Amino acid sequence: xxxxxxxxxxxxxxxxxxxxxxxxxxxxxxxxxxxxxxxxxxxxxxxxxxxxxxxxxxxxxxxxxxxxxxxxxxxxxxxxxxxxxxxxxxxxxxxxxxxxxxxxxxxxxxxxxxxxxxxxxxxxxxxxxxxxxxxxxxxxxxxxxxxxxxxxxxxxxxxxxxxxxxxxxxxxxxxxxxxxxxxxxxxxxxxxxxxxxxxxxxxxxxxxxxxxxxxxxxxxxxxxxxxxxxxxxxxxxxxxxxxxxxxxxxxxxxxxxxxxxxxxxxxxxxxxxxxxxxxxxxxxxxxxxxxxxxxxxxxxxxxxxxxxxxxxxxxxxxxxxxxxxxxxxxxxxxxxxxxxxxxxxxxxxxxxxxxxxxxxxxxxxxxxxxxxxxxxxxxxxxxxxxxxxxxxxxxxxxxxxxxxxxxxxxxxxxxxxxxxxxxxxxxxxxxxxxxxxxxxxxxxxxxxxxxxxxxxxxxxxxxxxxxxxxxxxxxxxxxxxxxxxxxxxxxxxxxxxxxxxxxxxxxxx
Amino acid sequence: xxxxxxxxxxxxxxxxxxxxxxxxxxxxxxxxxxxxxxxxxxxxxxxxxxxxxxxxxxxxxxxxxxxxxxxxxxxxxxxxxxxxxxxxxxxxxxxxxxxxxxxxxxxxxxxxxxxxxxxxxxxxxxxxxxxxxxxxxxxxxxxxxxxxxxxxxxxxxxxxxxxxxxxxxxxxxxxxxxxxxxxxxxxxxxxxxxxxxxxxxxxxxxxxxxxxxxxxxxxxxxxxxxxxxxxxxxxxxxxxxxxxxxxxxxxxxxxxxxxxxxxxxxxxxxxxxxxxxxxxxxxxxxxxxxxxxx
Numbered sequence: 001x002x003x004x005x006x007x008x009x010x011x012x013x014x015x016x017x018x019x020x021x022x023x024x025x026x027x028x029x030x031x032x033x034x035x036x037x038x039x040x041x042x043x044x045x046x047x048x049x050x051x052x053x054x055x056x057x058x059x060x061x062x063x064x065x066x067x068x069x070x071x072x073x074x075x076x077x078x079x080x081x082x083x084x085x086x087x088x089x090x091x092x093x094x095x096x097x098x099x100x101x102x103x104x105x106x107x108x109x110x111x112x113x114x115x116x117x118x119x120x121x122x123x124x125x126x127x128x129x130x131x132x133x134x135x136x137x138x139x140x141x142x143x144x145x146x147x148x149x150x151x152x153x154x155x156x157x158x159x160x161x162x163x164x165x166x167x168x169x170x171x172x173x174x175x176x177x178x179x180x181x182x183x184x185x186x187x188x189x190x191x192x193x194x195x196x197x198x199x200x201x202x203x204x205x206x207x208x209x210x211x212x213x214x215x216x217x218x219x220x221x222x223x224x225x226x227x228x229x230x231x232x233x234x235x236x237x238x239x240x241x242x243x244x245x246x247x248x249x250x251x252x253x254x255x256x257x258x259x260x261x262x263x264x265x266x267x268x269x270x271x272x273x274x275x276x277x278x279x280x281x282x283x284x285x286x287x288x289x290x291x292x293x294x295x296x297x298x299x300x301x302x303x304x305x306x307x308x309x310x311x312x313x314x315x316x317x318x319x320x321x322x323x324x325x326x327x328x329x330x331x332x333x334x335x336x337x338x339x340x341x342x343x344x345x346x347x348x349x350x351x352x353x354x355x356x357x358x359x360x361x362x363x364x365x366x367x368x369x370x371x372x373x374x375x376x377x378x379x380x381x382x383x384x385x386x387x388x389x390x391x392x393x394x395x396x397x398x399x400x401x402x403x404x405x406x407x408x409x410x411x412x413x414x415x416x417x418x419x420x421x422x423x424x425x426x427x428x429x430x431x432x433x434x435x436x437x438x439x440x441x442x443x444x445x446x447x448x449x450x451x452x453x454x455x456x457x458x459x460x461x462x463x464x465x466x467x468x469x470x471x472x473x474x475x476x477x478x479x480x481x482x483x484x485x486x487x488x489x490x491x492x493x494x495x496x497x498x499x500x501x502x503x504x505x506x507x508x509x
Numbered sequence: 510x511x512x513x514x515x516x517x518x519x520x521x522x523x524x525x526x527x528x529x530x531x532x533x534x535x536x537x538x539x540x541x542x543x544x545x546x547x548x549x550x551x552x553x554x555x556x557x558x559x560x561x562x563x564x565x566x567x568x569x570x571x572x573x574x575x576x577x578x579x580x581x582x583x584x585x586x587x588x589x590x591x592x593x594x595x596x597x598x599x600x601x602x603x604x605x606x607x608x609x610x611x612x613x614x615x616x617x618x619x620x621x622x623x624x625x626x627x628x629x630x631x632x633x634x635x636x637x638x639x640x641x642x643x644x645x646x647x648x649x650x651x652x653x654x655x656x657x658x659x660x661x662x663x664x665x666x667x668x669x670x671x672x673x674x675x676x677x678x679x680x681x682x683x684x685x686x687x688x689x690x691x692x693x694x695x696x697x698x699x700x701x702x703x704x705x706x707x708x709x710x711x712x713x714x715x716x717x718x719x720x721x722x723x724x725x726x727x728x729x730x731x732x733x734x735x736x737x738x739x740x741x742x743x744x745x746x747x748x749x750x751x752x753x754x755x756x757x758x759x760x761x762x763x764x765x766x767x768x769x770x771x772x773x774x775x776x777x778x779x780x781x782x783x784x785x786x787x788x789x790x791x792x793x794x795x796x797x798x799x800x801x802x803x
Contacts, residue, residue, distance in 0.1 A: 405662060422587060429586055435518065436591045457674065459516055460600050460681065465661050465668070467521040467686040468631045472660070475632070487520065494519040497661030501677075504669035 004137035005155045012119040013159040021115040024067040028108050029168045033100040036063075052090035052099045056178060059103035067111065073200070077110050080196055083208075084189045086179040093178060102177040109171040113197040117227040127232055127269035136224040139198075142172055143191040143220055149173055191216060195223045199279075202230035210279040218278070225276040229283070232270035236303070239263055240310045249307065251314050251327050254359040261352025263303060271299045300342040300351075307359075308334040330366035337362070383411045404503055411441055412496040419488050434488050438495035445499060451506040462498030466490060469497070510784040512602040512682075512691070512798045513563060515577060517719075524719065526577055526710065527690045529698075529781055529798065530563025532601050539758040539773070540581070556752050557581045558713075559594050560770065562777035564703070566694040567710050570721045573697045575706045575774045578753065580713035593712070605801035607683035608676060610634060616672060619683065621799045623695075623791050627688030629680045634667050682799075695791045702789055703782045705729065709774070711749070722746065726771050740771040 016022045031039075040062055061078060068074045081088075093099045120135055141148040149172045156170035174197070175190055192212065199206045204226055214222055239262060240249050248259040255263075274283035275293040283302075284293050294302070311331050315324060334341070341358050348354045419426065419434045426433050439458065446452050470490075473481055482490075515526040532538075539560040562576040582593045607621045609628040619625045672680055681687060705726065712719035725742040743750035753770050760768040760776075768776070785797055 405666070408662065409659065425587065429584075429591065431518070432591045433586055433589055436589050439595070440589070456597050459519065459595070459597050460514075461674075461677065463516055463519045463521070464677070464681045464684065465664050466519050467684060468664055469661050470521050471630065471685060472632065482522075491519055493659070493661040497665040498519075500662050500665035501669045502674070504666060505674045 002137060004131075004134035005141060005152065007131065008120060008134050008138040009152070009155040009159045011122050012116065013156070013163050015119040015122055016163075018123065019115050019118045021067065021111050021118070024063075025108055025111045025115070026165075026168060028063055028104055028111070031104075033097045033104065036100050036104060037096070052093045052096075052178075053088050055096065055099050056088060056090075056093075056103045059100050060107050063104060063107035064110065076200055077114075077197070080193055081106075081174060081179060084192045084196070085185060086175060086181050086189065086193075088178050089180045090178075092180070098177065105171055105176050106174045108169070109174040109176075110197060112170060112172065113174070113194060114201040117198055117201045117230055120227055121231045123235075127235055127266045130228055130231065130269055132224070132228060132273070135227060136220060139224045139227075140220045143194055143216065143223075145187060146173075188216075191219055195219050198223050199226050202226045204230060204277070204280050204282050206279050207281065214279070221276065222279060225273045226280070228273035229270060229277060232266055232273060236263065236266045236270060236306065239266060240307055249310055251311060251318075251330075252363070254363055255356055257353040257356045259352075260355040260359075261350075263355070264351045267299055267303050271296070297342050297346055300345050301338055304334060304338050304341055308338070325369070326366050329369065329371060330363055332371065333362045333366060383407055383414070405500065408445070408496050408500055408503075411445065412438070412492050415441060415492050416489060419492075431487060431491060434491050435495075438492055442495055442499040446502065449503060449506065451502070454502040454506055457502060458495070458498050461501050462494040465497035465501065466494035469493070510781060510797060513561065513565075514600055514602070514690075515561070515565075516598045516600075521686050524567070524569045525690055526565045526567050527694050528563045528565030528573075528577075529694075529794075530561055530565075530777065531780060532599075534562065534760060534762055534773070534777065534780075535560070535758060536761040538596055538599055539760075541756040541758055542767070556756065558756055559596075560756070560758055560773070561599065562773045564698065564706070564778075564781055565710065566690075566697050567719070567721060568690070568693075569719065570710075572708065572721055573694075573701065573706050574708045574710045574721055575724075575778065576770065577710045578712070578770070579719075582714065593717075602678055602682050602798070604679050604682060605799055606679060607799075608672070608679040609683055610671075614671070616676065618679070621682065621795060623795065626683065626691060627685040629683035630685065631664055631667065634671060695794055698789050698794055699791060703778070703785065703787070705774075705778055709770075711753075715749075722749065726775060728771055728775050740769060
């Protein structure tokens, strides 16, 4: 008898109220087929009057859609059994009650699987003590066989009985009555299904094809690594945002050496588990077509970026578009110096204290109005890499137009600075230089969003927008802004507008 | 035959060239195949030209020409390549109607006539969005201190929500700036008719801001010297005459026949005269330019 399983199932049940998913599990466990039938308004209990497969899917969808409002997740959960090779056979059901019962059980099982990554580690455990072996043991039992799953059910039952909720059932496998598959494939495909649902629940992207090629041992390790990575990442985020009275990074606060030190402990756990991820494009980078886990420096960069994002979020919420130049400068300094800070942190034995000192230094520099000393070329790289982070799979529709707007403004601000800063060297070519730089920058952003073809429309759309803008000034009598001294800004604004239009268009199509 | 615009800059007050042409003639813009010239060093012979024959009105020179010739050169400055010409700056308006926004900001298609030109404007939808004055915009975006003009981005996001790209050209042809340009072209065609202008617009290393030069077509005088191949005359500028007459372009309508500047111009003039059926009234020209499926 494994003490690991006792530990894990105990932890899951202890944490159960940490996720709203449990509410749904509880609700559906306590509703019988009849109640669900009434809720759905299914007229008859007889399956002769309707297609059982259709009824099954209807019930399953009903239960899941009450919890998962995101259409993609819902579709994933609806289709996942089919993707791994199971077919639903209506002939296996003798009554409508059976159909509803089986669909209910599957939905409850899926809810459990989506909940487990969130429950498996208690929030009170510090990251260096994450029970990695026990998590693997739990996943192994989940995936190995029907017998091992029975054992899990037993452990879960015991834990839930202690907790006073013996009527809540733990159903580890979504595959029950009605699902058919060739017997030789059954065990392996259930494993895959369990792995995919858990991976999905962690919100860490995965490459489906690569997951399919893993053998049982690897699949267990991989699935466990997804959960540990998610837990470590969420902890890192929570440590940065804080809660209640403990908001160490709430501007103008910038943490303290102890809090910063804890960030590195969490980061270390994240790095150890995320480096094991073989099927995810996250936490890795591609160099000459081979994928390699991030280096230590890249993880530190990532931490700095998370901190920077946190301050950007504060800026957005607290100040909106209005001005807080100190925080704004602080954010820009952190963005601009990210790599340098990461390198300096790597050189020391006490990264927490160093991080705190770095943050203090930049806060001081922001206070005196210092702007980041970065070459425009590097500034574009930073902007492009922030955009790249937002669109991991070229899914520009997932980014809000406000985020795109911010990035475009950042990029085009940089252009104005470059051109104005070099006006003397550029001489009478300033404007052509500005146009070329705008065009080039827009092209790179469009390519990054996978809509490089839109470039052909950039000049005329930009001109159209510039014209409409100029006309507003003319009709309102505000001719001052059409002066020669504003030409560079107007050129850059026109391209920024043109690019904005094209991105928004492409992402809605 | 379509309305074609060539843009020098995104700013509305800068030079523009607008005219009628057939972009099928060269499959877009014609690019010269520079003839081998032994007398010239190969590395400095930059006579690669982009060429668009057609009846064009040039804003700076306030006159019309029979063709536009732009030398394609790249200059490198502070790590940036500054092209003298970009194919993306040439556009054809292949639309059959225009659009305007009605009082409640809804898109309404309109037939393009002299009276409906210039009917599109963004005021109607900006009025309600609470942003219009530059001073307000400056206030809102002061955190980006270097950049006071964010209105274009606002216009863009409103436009993107209202008008899909497939319809945006219809809005563009219905805008007031385009009406101004188009009216100049229509007036010119109406006044001077379809006779050759005997002028071409040239932008190259000697005329970096573009100039209009007088030319003579030997083809019109029936004096083509087939032996030398040189047809186009540039009185007073033998160097340019030599350069332009050495250019050769692949005409795509007749499966890749090589053609020189003069013959392409005369071809196009004939084609335009044919397409317009000799009529040069504003309304007839407009009708031909915005016919569906031409």
